[in-house]
Amino acid sequence: MRASCVLLAALAALAAYYVYIPLPGSVSDPWKLMLLDATFRGAQQVSNLIHYLGLSHHLLALNFIIVSFGKKTAWSSAQVKVTDTEFDGVEVRVFEGPRKPEEPLQRSVVYVHGGGWALASAKIRYYDELCTVMAEELNAVIVSIEYRLVPKVYFPEQIHDVVRATKHFLQPEILQKYMVDPGRICISGDSAGGNLAAALAQQFNQDANLKNKLKLQALIYPVLQALDFNTPSYQQNVNTPILPRYVMVKYWVDYFKGSYDFVQAMIVNNHTSLDVEEATALRARLNWTSLLPALITKSYKPVVQATGNPRIVQEIPQLLDARAAPLIADQEVLRDLPKTYILTCEHDVLRDDGIMYAKRLESAAMLLVTAVSSQRAPWKEAEPVHCLEE
Ligand SMILES: *[C@@H]1O[C@H](CO)[C@@H](O)[C@H](O)[C@H]1NC(C)=O
Numbered sequence: 145m146r147a148s149c150v151l152l153a154a155l156a157a158l159a160a161y162y163v164y165i166p167l168p169g170s171v172s173d174p175w176k177l178m179l180l181d182a183t184f185r186g187a188q189q190v191s192n193l194i195h196y197l198g199l200s201h202h203l204l205a206l207n208f209i210i211v212s213f214g215k216k217t218a219w220s221s222a223q224v225k226v227t228d229t230e231f232d233g234v235e236v237r238v239f240e241g242p243r244k245p246e247e248p249l250q251r252s253v254v255y256v257h258g259g260g261w262a263l264a265s266a267k268i269r270y271y272d273e274l275c276t277v278m279a280e281e282l283n284a285v286i287v288s289i290e291y292r293l294v295p296k297v298y299f300p301e302q303i304h305d306v307v308r309a310t311k312h313f314l315q316p317e318i319l320q321k322y323m324v325d326p327g328r329i330c331i332s333g334d335s336a337g338g339n340l341a342a343a344l345a346q347q348f349n350q351d352a353n354l355k356n357k358l359k360l361q362a363l364i365y366p367v368l369q370a371l372d373f374n375t376p377s378y379q380q381n382v383n384t385p386i387l388p389r390y391v392m393v394k395y396w397v398d399y400f401k402g403s404y405d406f407v408q409a410m411i412v413n414n415h416t417s418l419d420v421e422e423a424t425a426l427r428a429r430l431n432w433t434s435l436l437p438a439l440i441t442k443s444y445k446p447v448v449q450a451t452g453n454p455r456i457v458q459e460i461p462q463l464l465d466a467r468a469a470p471l472i473a474d475q476e477v478l479r480d481l482p483k484t485y486i487l488t489c490e491h492d493v494l495r496d497d498g499i500m501y502a503k504r505l506e507s508a509a510m511l512l513v514t515a516v517s518s519q520r521a522p523w524k525e526a527e528p529v530h531c532l533e534e
């Protein structure tokens with residue numbers, strides 16, 4: 145009896161030790177977050193064990209756990225009609241919200257789920273419910289894309305899937321089939337899905353046939369760059385659940401089919417040190433000492449290594465590809481993108497990616513307006529206008 149009491153107490157202590165993590169005071173529902181984090185960590189450890197035993201790739205195992213926990217069949221309610229179909233060979237789940245009688249054509253959101261380019265699904269409860277709510281509350285048609293994931297495919301295949309499905313949807317006859325207004329279509333996504341959504345918006349903007357097809361991009365805590373893993377938000381949230389910095393860096397490495405041997409070096413920005421010539425021109429595009437307000441930078445110091453490891457970008461050149469890191473795109477690419485909404489969270493390594501992107505978009509738009517107004521009236525001092533605040 146006594147022995148089992150001791151054992152029980154020891155187990156409880158062990159469980160508490162496993163679950164408990166110190167969190168900032170401003171996190172709401174800290175216990176909920178701790179339990180979620182412990183569950184996710186547990187699933188990751190089981191997956192790593194499965195990988196180690198040679199039974200399956202750890203990301204396949206982890207996604208198997210995630211998807212089996214919460215897969216939902218396409219179930220239509222009285223309000224929302226849900227269908228699984230394919231758009232140009234890419235699986236999609238379509239949610240058709242209630243129609244207002246006065247609006248024969250509905251608006252539409254093309255949605256790209258998150259999960260580090262490797263996890264989750266349009267069909268898990270979480271995203272299914274999110275899209276159902278969007279369809280219902282916006283009276284809209286939501287297209288949630290089931291793009292292929294790491295390790296089945298790697299960069300840039302995820303982007304190709306998302307682009308293929310969206311292009312297919314934008315064809316006049318398909319829009320007509322779903323009775324969607326071609327002038328009111330939004331691309332949206334969260335986390336790695338926000339990354340893919342931003343990449344798609346840039347690609348469409350450069351394609352004369354597709355330009356102006358999107359009315360809006362809505363990016364929810366998007367991942368936007370892999371050059372600097374020491375922005376104030378990366379420094380502040382090094383160990384914040386459920387996305388500590390080393391986990392985010394590993395998602396990047398996995399997306400490019402790179403080697404984990406580089407993770408520690410990338411964490412200290414050795415991949416973009418001053419002796420890495422390929423990164424020189426790009427480094428200035430995410431110079432956060434000028435892009436972020438003082439409220440955000442606080443007393444954080446930039447981490448710029450004089451010497452690092454030039455082999456990293458030689459072996460993983462995708463790190464410097466703007467399709468992977470939309471934040472480092474040329475200024476011209478950022479001009480007249482669709483209207484943009486960006487949401488970021490305070491306790492998130494990704495916060496500053498979103499803020500820097502907003503700032504770069506704002507500057508690009510201001511430059512454009514300045515150019516136009518000086519063309520019209522070259523004698524007058526051009527006044528910059530904040531396009532994004534309309
Ligand atoms: C970063 O690069 C420097 C110079 O090559 C090296 O001394 C250091 O060990 C590297 N740091 C990591 C974490 O790899």
Ligand SMILES: *[C@@H]1O[C@H](CO)[C@@H](O)[C@H](O)[C@H]1NC(C)=O
Pocket residue numbers: 427428431433434
């Ligand atoms: C970053 O911006 C700061 C402040 O504007 C400037 O002093 C610094 O030289 C810039 N660094 C780079 C690499 O562009």
